[in-house]
């Protein structure tokens with residue numbers, strides 16, 4: 443038998459020392475994630491390209507023991523049994539709509555707001571930026587998201603340090619090269635700066651805009667539903683944020699602050715693909731407005747989440763969408 447060329451030979455370094463048999467890692471991080479081999483594919487570069495993978499939190503037992511909703515940033519007591527039913531139904535709805543659902547299964551000691559997975563990370567095409575939640579009530583939720591994301595094989599690109607705070611619902615792609623970062627109660631300048639660094643490494647610009655007092659996050663004031671089309675909470679969109687949309691020729695579907703928008707969180711929706719949205723059920727006025735604007739509307743029951751002060755957009759952690767260029771070509 444002849445020797446294989448990895449067999450050590452006198453005078454030559456062995457493979458572990460870079461000799462015959464050593465194989466250098468040739469691909470870079472981005473290619474490895476995009477290939478989905480060493481890491482799982484993740485991220486998105488638009489808020490409206492076809493939705494492929496999401497992370498939802500299974501409501502845990504601890505939610506039942508919330509006695510003072512306001513002390514947990516909630517509006518009313520949550521019925522855990524019903525929230526679980528809504529979670530199960532939503533999981534099924536996403537599946538029928540072609541979206542793969544991954545589940546974050548936190549321990550009952552995690553805060554109750556961990557059901558709002560959107561706030562816990564931003565998924566970029568090279569991995570996630572973990573949130574660092576701004577309130578004491580939500581502090582540390584991001585750790586459970588980190589564990590779930592790591593188990594999925596998604597690279598954890600950045601963890602906020604120091605006193606920086608950032609919540610995922612404050613970062614939204616406004617065009618192919620730019621992410622708007624809402625700065626306010628949930629994300630501060632330091633948090634925004636960390637997001638900026640990560641995205642800059644990927645050749646993406648960020649623009650900071652203030653989040654007005656009437657919104658928890660930027661997502662509460664604007665939801666992108668197609669290339670150059672967004673639904674806005676007229677009373678809650680800050681003037682600088684509006685200016686960024688106008689500057690880019692956005693067509694805006696304006697929602698006045700009626701009962702559905704303010705109390706039922708009717709615009710807390712998720713774009714399933716260009717011009718297709720999944721919105722909270724039981725909001726006929728908003729639904730009509732969206733349909734009149736030419737959007738295709740699906741609904742899901744999320745009343746228990748609304749009591750916890752969020753809805754579909756907040757509870758859906760966006761893990762992966764198709765590339766928007768590919769989506770544009772297909773459409």
Ligand SMILES: NC(=[NH2+])NCCC[C@H](N)C(=O)O
Nearest residue numbers: 515558611658750751752756
């Ligand atoms: N992205 C969102 N708007 N999430 C809703 C979060 C609701 C939660 N009670 C909180 O105040 O943090």
